[in-house]
Amino acid sequence: xxxxxxNPRHLVRRRGQEARLRxxxxxxxxxxxxxxxxxxxxLKFMVYLQKENIIDESGMPKERFSAEFPxxxxxxxxxxxxxxxxxxAYFCASSWGASGxxxxxxxxxxxxxx
Amino acid sequence: SQQGEEDPQALSIQEGENATxxxxxxxxxxxxxxxxxxxxxxxxxxxLIRSNEREKHSGRLRVTLxxxxxxxxxxxxxxxxxxxxxxxxxxxxxxxxxxxFGKGTKLTVNP
Numbered sequence: 001x002x003x004x005x006x007n008p009r010h011l012v013r014r015r016g017q018e019a020r021l022r023x024x025x026x027x028x029x030x031x032x033x034x035x036x037x038x039x040x041x042x043l044k045f046m047v048y049l050q051k052e053n054i055i056d057e058s059g060m061p062k063e064r065f066s067a068e069f070p071x072x073x074x075x076x077x078x079x080x081x082x083x084x085x086x087x088x089a090y091f092c093a094s095s096w097g098a099s100g101x102x103x104x105x106x107x108x109x110x111x112x113x114x
Numbered sequence: 115s116q117q118g119e120e121d122p123q124a125l126s127i128q129e130g131e132n133a134t135x136x137x138x139x140x141x142x143x144x145x146x147x148x149x150x151x152x153x154x155x156x157x158x159x160x161x162l163i164r165s166n167e168r169e170k171h172s173g174r175l176r177v178t179l180x181x182x183x184x185x186x187x188x189x190x191x192x193x194x195x196x197x198x199x200x201x202x203x204x205x206x207x208x209x210x211x212x213x214x215f216g217k218g219t220k221l222t223v224n225p
Contacts, residue, residue: 031211033212033213035213035215040217041217042202042215042216042217042218043157043202043204043213043215044215045212045213045214048211048212056212058212059212091156091157093157093213095211100144100145100162100164100206100211101162101211102147102159102162103147103159103211103213104159105149105156105157105158105159106156107155107156108155108156
């Protein structure tokens with residue numbers, strides 16, 4: 001029973017390029033969360049999605065960032081025109097339900113913007 | 115704003131000793147979860163405790179929750195060098211259950 005999968009594990013982008021981060025939730029999980037972690041910090045919530053729906057994007061920057069969770073395939077976090085401040089570890093978590101269920105995390109994607 | 119705040123920020127103990135980490139939060143919660151993160155790695159889920167529960171055990175881990183004081187503690191008994199990691203508490207709030215994390219406690223267990 002595979003856990004949450006994320007790819008790529010490491011991503012290097014130059015300023016102005018686009019970054020696409022992928023997340024496949026655990027089997028049977030239909031709730032996906034994205035978090036960002038800066039060095040020596042805790043995780044900060046970005047967005048919560050269910051299949052084909054964004055439920056809560058209150059933690060997502062208004063510009064350049066978008067997320068989707070299509071009917072088929074992984075969830076994608078997209079960052080357009082990356083800047084140095086986007087360098088961070090991006091973690092995806094999935095859960096079976098929304099309320100009161102454990103969230104299981106993937107290994108993360110470490111984005112470096114040069 | 116930060117919700118969970120872990121205390122202490124760093125803790126160094128000898129193998130075999132117990133480690134206690136505390137977490138305080140500010141608003142009402144539905145549940146509280148503890149995670150472990152090894153350096154440069156993802157988060158490993160340890161325990162979820164619901165707001166109507168007071169204590170939970172899992173192996174060498176014991177978690178307590180005091181909703182009147184808005185605090186939780188994680189106790190690791192008979193610690194091992196492999197327990198060296200950062201430990202985070204995260205509170206689940208509202209309908210979306212987004213988790214709000216503290217900055218974590220960095221635990222070092224010396225062999």
